[in-house]
Amino acid sequence: MANSGLRERKKAKTRETILREAFRLFREQGYHATTTEQIAEAAEIAPSTFFRYFPTKEDLVTLDSFPPIVEALAIQPPELDPLGALRAAFATAFTSLSDEQINAGRDREVFAATVPDLIAANLRKSPRIIGEISRILADRTGRAPDDPELRNIIGAAFGVVAMVWIQWARDDTMDAPAEVDNALAHLQSGLKV
Template sequence: MGLRERKKQRTRAELQRHALRLFRDHGYAATTVDDIAAAAEVSRSTFFRYFPTKEDVVLFDDVDPAMERVAAGLVPGTPLLEAVRTIVREGFGSLDDEARALEEVRMELARSVPEIAAILRERNSFGVEQIAGMVSRAVGRPADDPDVVLFAGVICGTRLAAVARVHADGTRSYVDELDRMLAHLAAGIPLADAPITRPGDPARSPA
């Protein structure tokens, strides 16, 4: 990444941090783009150069670069699921306390704001494709390999399950819960082999 792109990335991340602080303190609906621009000391037009909409400031993932740095340092031969857990733990662990707290705010907004949740549902297939691309490069198999696509789908599903658990509990950390879910996945899911006690139920809800 060149110097210009790094500066753009820093500006985008700083805009998001100001936005997430405002969303946390005043609520998503009550915070305007003008509020965010004023807090970041930039113009409204500058905000829109980096984020097309207010929703996009939540959807931007500033943790990706940290995770990419961890991924680049993994030892060849590391089992794939162990590598995913390491990337999640160390990627989030490299953030400062406020950045981790704001990431929790971002995940809660992604779950609780209907318009953001709708965009995430629309982009879900892209999430699978993105993870499949990273997995394919890591293991040297095509991105459309059935095993690669299945693994990517399982990881996406695990993330959704972690979000659901955090929402149901109200006190859990998303990062900690995701790590627990991945550990559970690595150990195997006994429920997959459990006998069906009410055989009619799966047929009535194939989705």
């Protein structure tokens, strides 16, 4: 059991090192000019190790899943409505992340919001996470995962979160977790101005 915990911590540290070095190189050289071999060398790992963590360079920057939000949504109290559960899940997910993980998220967003290939890749991958969220909210509400009202709630929530991400990519002083919560609170209030 102790070895399993140590192994998982080492994997997490290796993953964070790969991300940190990749984004450092992306900032210095640009996304397209940086190779996976350069990233592996900077992270002091073999190229084959890089590919065990990230199948492609694109996978450093794109998300086809966000386990913290999915796991956090699954444990929210049943009395919360779908939007309240999503807001609480985002807060819980951010709390579970280290400062280094949050900073890596910002680094990812800078490139995800500014490199056209990555914008398209994230759009291609977003149905997976939206599908996971839809299934959880459908189970919570007794509705079908493709229920139009659930679709609208998820779309609105992820829309305001995406707008925060875009702003965060341009403003490194922003407290993104707090702004996400503020944005979702505003959405819950009916978007009153």
